[in-house]
Amino acid sequence: MPLQIILNLIIALMWMFLSESYNFPSFLTGFIIGAILLFLLRRFIPDAFxxxxxxxxxxxxxxxxxxxxxxxxxxxxxxxxxxxxxxxxxxxxxxxxxxxxxxxxxxxxxxxxxxxxxxxxxxxxxxxxxxxxxxxxxxxxxxxxxxxxxxxxxxxxx
Amino acid sequence: MTESMIEGIFDIIVIVLLIVGTFFIFSATIGVIRFPDIYTRLHASTKAATLGISGILIGAFIFLFVEHEIVSGKLILGIVFVLLTAPVSAHMIGRAAHSSGVEVWTKDGEQRDEYANDKQ
Structure with missing residues (x-):
């Protein structure tokens, strides 16, 4: 569970740096994308989603x-x-x-x-x-x- | 729907929230005066006051957001801390009262107190 939260935050931060807009909306977009990715890959990551x-x-x-x-x-x-x-x-x-x-x-x-x-x-x-x-x-x-x-x-x- | 109508609706919501909050705090005060012993008074002061304060703070939050476009995080934090601290303080006051020997008020005079029985 801590691993998944950290992964999700890292994906959100990466999204912020890739789109080069450092504000809350782009962080939120990245966070949602990270959550969707984690949901799709949930069978390969330890612990439940x-x-x-x-x-x-x-x-x-x-x-x-x-x-x-x-x-x-x-x-x-x-x-x-x-x-x-x-x-x-x-x-x-x-x-x-x-x-x-x-x-x-x-x-x-x-x-x-x-x-x-x-x-x-x-x-x-x-x-x-x-x-x-x-x-x-x-x-x-x-x-x-x-x-x-x-x-x-x-x-x-x- | 025109803009003034939407503002009117939000005004009504804020008014209702403030009135309900004040009503619950008022009822808590009357309860503290009317109830017979410390435990029943704690019932009134923790529950009704918590909802009353939450109602007033939510009303203030909506008002600030609609009228001045301020998202006031402090008001939400206020609700969270009231919800966290009220039950703990009630628990401590009740425990202290019981340790110092306050008896439970009952209608028919018969004590139903499993805590006192288990403590002996």
Whole structure:
């Protein structure tokens, strides 16, 4: 993957020098040409084509923005509803993610999504403790986090 | 479509983004006052404020781009850093509150706190 990015940048720079115009548009043209070349030659270069992974990152960002919008609407509903018809609590979420980077991403995503807020991580990094606005649908929250976020993060990092 | 119409449409988009952003920040403030304990207040202050600030900054970005043809990278960076730092600070505040013994507010008075159970 680093090899492919460096190759792509070298092709873009070469394109800039060959066309003798040193500005951003010609760099971008060279970058696109390099990406197309790498895509055509993907069977002869080690590792998968790196823009696949970039596409997965973009998908993760779209998923994240959608969840952020939904969580805000939910919070605003709770803010303006008279009375307190929610029942908060802290539940434990066992996670399969290993590295610090992955766990940081997961906690950030959890904190900005509907009704959940990460409070703590166990010492051996395999259980997250999450404060939920409504503990009643705890099973559903665990399933949603496992199915969407963990899967998306694994696709990006592995 | 005439040019003034397109400008009018962009003006409406900017106005809507600014109003929505302000509304979310206002709701976050009311939430901080209304919610019962520190954890629920953190819910309000992190989520609603993040989207509110993003909305206002995107509105400012579009306005600068349409009116003055400035591509302001600082505003986009502002959104990125708010998104990166808000969950981390919320996590740290929540953890600190829990370590210093703040109990979770519940409606029926029964504590549901698996973290406290596991810590013992």
């Amino acid at each position: 790196y823009l696949y992974r970039v596409w997965k990152v973009i998908k993760l960002i779209i998923l994240f923005s959608k969840e952020l919008l939904l969580s805000n609407i939910e919070i605003v509903k709770w803010v303006y509803k008279p009375g307190r018809d929610y029942n908060p609590g802290i539940f434990a979420l066992p996670t399969d993610l290993k590295s610090n980077w992955e766990i940081t991403m997961l906690t950030s995503l959890i904190s900005l999504t509907p009704g959940t807020l990460s409070v703590a991580i166990s010492d051996n990094n395999d259980v997250l403790y999450i404060h939920a606005m409504d503990i009643g649908d705890k099973e559903e929250a665990i399933r949603a986090i496992k199915d969407t976020f963990e899967k998306a993060i694994k696709e990006v990092t592995r």
